[in-house]
Amino acid sequence: MKPLHIGIAGAGLAGRMLAWRLLRAGHRVTLLDSRRRDALDTASMTAAAMLSPLAELAVSDAVVFAMGQRSMQLWPQWVDALHADHPDAPPVYYRQQGTLVVAHAPDQSSLQHFTRLLQHKLPSAFATQVQKLDAPAIAQLEPALAGRFANGLHLLGEGQLSNEQWMAALSGVLDRLGAVWHEGVPVELLEAQRMVARNGLEVAVDICVDARGVGSKSALPQLRGVRGEVLRVECKGVQLQRPVRLMHPRYQLYVAPRPDHAFVVGATELESEDTGPVTLRSMLELGSALYSLHPAFGEARVERLSAALRPALDNDQPACLQREGVWHINGLYRHGYLCAPALVESLVQKITEQQP
Numbered sequence: 001m002k003p004l005h006i007g008i009a010g011a012g013l014a015g016r017m018l019a020w021r022l023l024r025a026g027h028r029v030t031l032l033d034s035r036r037r038d039a040l041d042t043a044s045m046t047a048a049a050m051l052s053p054l055a056e057l058a059v060s061d062a063v064v065f066a067m068g069q070r071s072m073q074l075w076p077q078w079v080d081a082l083h084a085d086h087p088d089a090p091p092v093y094y095r096q097q098g099t100l101v102v103a104h105a106p107d108q109s110s111l112q113h114f115t116r117l118l119q120h121k122l123p124s125a126f127a128t129q130v131q132k133l134d135a136p137a138i139a140q141l142e143p144a145l146a147g148r149f150a151n152g153l154h155l156l157g158e159g160q161l162s163n164e165q166w167m168a169a170l171s172g173v174l175d176r177l178g179a180v181w182h183e184g185v186p187v188e189l190l191e192a193q194r195m196v197a198r199n200g201l202e203v204a205v206d207i208c209v210d211a212r213g214v215g216s217k218s219a220l221p222q223l224r225g226v227r228g229e230v231l232r233v234e235c236k237g238v239q240l241q242r243p244v245r246l247m248h249p250r251y252q253l254y255v256a257p258r259p260d261h262a263f264v265v266g267a268t269e270l271e272s273e274d275t276g277p278v279t280l281r282s283m284l285e286l287g288s289a290l291y292s293l294h295p296a297f298g299e300a301r302v303e304r305l306s307a308a309l310r311p312a313l314d315n316d317q318p319a320c321l322q323r324e325g326v327w328h329i330n331g332l333y334r335h336g337y338l339c340a341p342a343l344v345e346s347l348v349q350k351i352t353e354q355q356p
């Protein structure tokens with residue numbers, strides 16, 4: 001195999017993961033990103049990074065489900081592989097202990113609706129991954145929630161990771177494997193074998209990939225940004241082992257535990273490309289969902305409120321497609337972490353097959 005020089009515009013989750021897998025396959029990679037590598041205002045840095053193929057099926061389709069299933073096989077292997085490539089990097093928080101789904105007594109119909117929808121859409125081979133729970137079973141799974149919910153669901157096999165740690169680990173491994181990374185350099189033109197940045201930098205490549213998320217709108221007219229907001233808190237008074245989804249007639253929110261007593265509460269979903277700060281309304285919704293899960297969250301310290309745009313295509317499915325000689329990896333929408341390994345794997349294969 002002849003090593004190729006691959007240029008990637010955009011170093012979010014998609015760009016970084018693709019760059020890493022291409023370097024591992026023996027190629028050379030140049031990355032250009034309009035932001036610094038530790039900027040917090042991208043979808044990848046804002047996400048809750050829950051890996052929820054089952055829960056997400058209620059709001060997605062069979063394509064996302066299949067990508068999610070493949071990714072759930074790849075995630076543990078890729079977390080280990082990244083550590084093997086960069087043993088000095090701090091370990092990445094990754095858990096696969098399922099998801100708990102609950103609803104307060106007045107919102108039981110929301111939980112019932114979610115359960116029926118899931119049972120209707122879920123292929124029968126996966127039916128055993130959805131387990132109904134009564135109050136004692138909830139208490140056994142999450143002792144902190146004992147006595148708070150009469151029933152719920154356990155979605156087996158679902159997972160989560162720390163997106164901040166994963167993105168930082170990718171950053172470290174890309175340096176270690178020799179990626180050339182231009183930070184703070186917006187790309188204005190992408191051609192099959194050329195990338196041109198606003199500052200005049202031109203990079204000649206063998207293959208060009210556009211991974212700019214919502215920044216690719218000029219190249220992909222069917223792309224839109226979907227605003228999402230999350231709240232991050234620190235709370236020593238509650239311990240959760242796994243993400244908890246709270247069903248509610250107006251909004252469905254989740255609380256995902258992170259290392260060091262941190263919790264991510266998310267996420268709003270608004271058909272808006274507003275990139276402004278989190279609104280008071282969203283802050284109250286996120287905060288009340290958290291407080292209603294357990295009153296000890298009343299003493300939680302607010303660490304961060306963040307908003308970002310999820311890049312979505314018309315059919316809400318992630319895609320790798322080629323336009324005028326340029327590859328695009330985009331449309332990761334609300335399933336970026338869930339689907340990225342499968343999507344990146346398929347693009348690496350397509351690029352490899354394209355070799356002369």
Ligand SMILES: Cc1cc2nc3c(=O)[nH]c(=O)nc-3n(C[C@H](O)[C@H](O)[C@H](O)COP(=O)(O)OP(=O)(O)OC[C@H]3O[C@@H](n4cnc5c(N)ncnc54)[C@H](O)[C@@H]3O)c2cc1C
Nearest residue numbers: 010012013014034044047049050187213215228336337338
């Ligand atoms: C609130 C919220 C919660 C989420 N929760 C989850 C979850 O629990 N599970 C899950 O699976 N997914 C979740 N997601 C979705 C996931 O975060 C996204 O699908 C994924 O991060 C998209 O990655 P990306 O690399 O395509 O885009 P981005 O993260 O947007 O990265 C794009 C990169 O391109 C760069 N760029 C933009 N324009 C240019 C330009 N002109 N030139 C050069 N560089 C450019 C940007 O600086 C950025 O670094 C969530 C998203 C949000 C917003």
